[in-house]
Amino acid sequence: MTSTLLSRSDIAYWDKDGQPLNVVGKTVFVLIVVYLVMNRVIPDVMVLPIGFSLRPYEVVMAMIIGGWMVWMITEPHPLPTGLVGVVGLALLSILTLAPFLNGLGLSLYQSNGAERGLFRLFLLSGLFMASYHLGYRLRYGHKLLAWVIAVTVFQAVLGIYEFIIKEPLTFIFDFSRNIGLVFDPNAIRTELTNIFARQSGELRATTTAPHPIVLSSVIALSVLLVGVWLIYTNNSKVRRWLAVAGGVLVVALPVANSRTAFVMLAVAALPLAILMIDKLPKLVVWSLAVVLAFGMAFALSPQTPRLLLDSVTRSSEDQNTQIRLERFDRLPELLAPRPILGAGYLTHDPEIQIFDNAYNLGLIEFGILGLIFMIWWFLIALVRSWSATLWATSKEKILTIAGVVTVISLLAASATFDAWTFDQFFPTCLVVLGLALGRSDVVLRRERRWSRPTESEFDPAVTA
Numbered sequence: 001m002t003s004t005l006l007s008r009s010d011i012a013y014w015d016k017d018g019q020p021l022n023v024v025g026k027t028v029f030v031l032i033v034v035y036l037v038m039n040r041v042i043p044d045v046m047v048l049p050i051g052f053s054l055r056p057y058e059v060v061m062a063m064i065i066g067g068w069m070v071w072m073i074t075e076p077h078p079l080p081t082g083l084v085g086v087v088g089l090a091l092l093s094i095l096t097l098a099p100f101l102n103g104l105g106l107s108l109y110q111s112n113g114a115e116r117g118l119f120r121l122f123l124l125s126g127l128f129m130a131s132y133h134l135g136y137r138l139r140y141g142h143k144l145l146a147w148v149i150a151v152t153v154f155q156a157v158l159g160i161y162e163f164i165i166k167e168p169l170t171f172i173f174d175f176s177r178n179i180g181l182v183f184d185p186n187a188i189r190t191e192l193t194n195i196f197a198r199q200s201g202e203l204r205a206t207t208t209a210p211h212p213i214v215l216s217s218v219i220a221l222s223v224l225l226v227g228v229w230l231i232y233t234n235n236s237k238v239r240r241w242l243a244v245a246g247g248v249l250v251v252a253l254p255v256a257n258s259r260t261a262f263v264m265l266a267v268a269a270l271p272l273a274i275l276m277i278d279k280l281p282k283l284v285v286w287s288l289a290v291v292l293a294f295g296m297a298f299a300l301s302p303q304t305p306r307l308l309l310d311s312v313t314r315s316s317e318d319q320n321t322q323i324r325l326e327r328f329d330r331l332p333e334l335l336a337p338r339p340i341l342g343a344g345y346l347t348h349d350p351e352i353q354i355f356d357n358a359y360n361l362g363l364i365e366f367g368i369l370g371l372i373f374m375i376w377w378f379l380i381a382l383v384r385s386w387s388a389t390l391w392a393t394s395k396e397k398i399l400t401i402a403g404v405v406t407v408i409s410l411l412a413a414s415a416t417f418d419a420w421t422f423d424q425f426f427p428t429c430l431v432v433l434g435l436a437l438g439r440s441d442v443v444l445r446r447e448r449r450w451s452r453p454t455e456s457e458f459d460p461a462v463t464a
Contacts, residue, residue, distance in 0.1 A: 017138050024074050028067040028130050029140055032431065033147050035060045035127070040151040040218075043172060044210050044423045046181040053116070053184050055423075058123060065126030068133065077133045078445075083380045084437060091373040095121055095366060099344035105337070110347040117345030117365075128430045135438020141399050144435060145225060148428060152222040153245050156252035158207035159215055163255040172208055205255040209424055212256040213417045217409075217425045220261035223249045224268055224405040225432070231279045232394045232401075260416040267412040268405050275389055275401055327355055334364050342367035346421070358414035361421070374420075375411075381433055382407040388440035391447045396439055403436020 021029070038057040048054045071077075079085060099106065099114035106114065135141050162169050204212035226246040233239055253261050330353050337343075342365045348355075355361040362371045385403030392400050410429045413419045420426050 017136075021137055021140060022071075022075050024067060024071045025134075025137075025140075028064060028071055029134060029144065031060055031064045031067055032127070032130060032134070032144060035064060036147050036151050036428075036431070039424060039427065040155055040208055041172070042176055042181070043208060045184050045187040046173070046176040047184045049180060049182045053186050056181065057423075058119075061123040061127055064130050065123070068126060068130040071130075071133065077136060078441065080132060080437060081441065082384075084377070084384055087373060087377045087380055091370070091377050092121065092125060094341060094370045094373055095345050098338075098341040098367065098370065099347065101341060102338055102343055106343060106347065107349075109349045110343050113347040113349075114344040117347060121345055124427060124430055127427055128434045131431045131434025132438040135399060135435040135440075136442055138395060138399070138439065141435045141439060142395075145229070145399065145402060145432065148432060149222050149225055149242075149245055149249075152218050153248050155207050155209065155215060156219055156222075156249050159205040159219075159252050159255045160248075162207055163203060163205040166203055169207060202257055204257040210422060211417075213258045213260050214422045214425050216253070216256035216258035216261040217264065217413050217417075217419065218428060219249050219252055219256070220264040220413075221406065221409050221425075221428065221432075223253065223261075223265065224272070224409060225402055228272070228276075228401045228405065229398050231276055232398050234394070260413050263416055264409040264412045268408045271408055272401070272405060275386070275404065327353060327357075328360065331360055331363065335367075338367055340367045340369050342370055356417050358417070358419045358421070361418045362414075378407050378411060381437055384440050384444070385436045388443040392439070392443045396443055399436050399439040400443065402432050403440065406432045406436065 035057050038060060042056060044055060046055070048056060048059070080088060096118060099111075099118065131144065134144055158169060206212050206215055209215035209218065223246065226242050226249060230239060230242050230246065233242070334348075334353060342363070345365055348361055348364050355364075359371065362374060366374060382404060385400050385407070389397055389400040389404065406429050410419060410426075413425070
């Protein structure tokens with residue numbers, strides 16, 4: 001049986017849910033899942049024993065690119081269109097060309113960093129494109145989103161345990177060595193950064209993340225994703241799983257003792273409430289549950305609410321805030337040699353200056369032009385996902401609103417740490433954003449060509 005609105009050929013092009021996913025597509029899906037697991041489980045300071053810094057999950061990312069290329073041949077997909085595609089391509093071109101245009105003036109560290117940056121841009125682009133195409137399969141998009149949440153729950157559990165025992169968990173490093181990995185001799189971070197202690201003695205859980213702020217960020221992002229999914233799902237089994245996952249994640253929020261997670265949640269709260277106003281009763285009920293979970297979380301880590309309160313009431317005495325502000329002083333000096341295009345992605349030497357702010361770091365590495373295009377692309381993705389949400393079915397809104405909260409979270413977190421550098425948070429954002437933009441393109445193309453389908457008319461079980 002086919003939909004009264006969509007023919008089989010239309011479904012095959014505009015929305016792939018009515019068609020089976022071929023072997024190559026399933027392989028790409030599995031590879032992204034493997035990447036997510038390896039990226040979160042194996043510390044990023046552990047590399048393959050081959051003489052240069054290559055992480056196991058980067059090998060998987062390269063395989064994802066190869067699989068995606070084959071997938072495009074065996075089952076062609078539309079590429080990102082409009083400003084998303086144009087600005088994205090322009091941004092990638094700027095970031096790729098910058099090191100070559102500045103090649104003669106780069107230091108040895110910057111040259112090595114530029115090579116690393118170009119390689120990472122290549123891998124991240126492939127990860128985004130593969131995720132974008134999986135967004136055309138609503139069911140697989142939901143499955144991939146579930147994996148993002150699941151691996152974060154794993155980290156959250158370890159973080160809670162690490163915080164309770166007040167000792168770093170070293171078994172992960174032992175496991176990495178046992179499978180033949182070695183410590184990266186070029187790593188800036190040391191091996192035992194599992195727990196940081198503030199000058200006041202407060203502990204900060206890290207587990208498999210390279211930094212407490214990264215752990216804080218991925219947990220906050222997943223809390224938002226769980227919240228969106230809970231509001232729009234009608235599946236009782238999925239709702240129970242999400243409720244348990246959300247409870248663990250909220251309880252784990254304070255264990256990193258970082259304000260970043262709470263900044264992300266606060267900034268995303270109003271846009272979420274506006275988008276989900278049609279689900280107000282559910283929103284109120286789950287908000288009360290979150291407040292209760294926050295109470296449990298702060299009981300586990302009572303210093304976190306004090307840290308948050310001091311940030312507002314005693315900001316002039318907050319040492320962390322003051323240090324961040326003082327680092328702005330060197331920005332004009334570091335930007336001056338290459339103000340337009342920057343030196344290239346990952347070329348800034350942290351021994352010269354540490355920036356707990358992705359915008360400052362991006363300004364130095366991308367230049368004024370590159371930073372403008374970077375922020376522009378994120379804002380375009382935000383608008384595209386928001387627009388699609390207005391026409392999407394309830395099941396589709398899980399992905400489109402996920403795109404909205406991901407962009408908002410990323411832009412907010414970028415003000416508190418160099419969010420575009422770390423290999424757990426930024427790639428995770430690109431995976432979710434790829435799913436959201438893929439689904440958004442389906443929704444908006446459908447809206448321009450046909451009237452909006454009902455839930456039953458666009459259900460894969462009906463259109464298959």
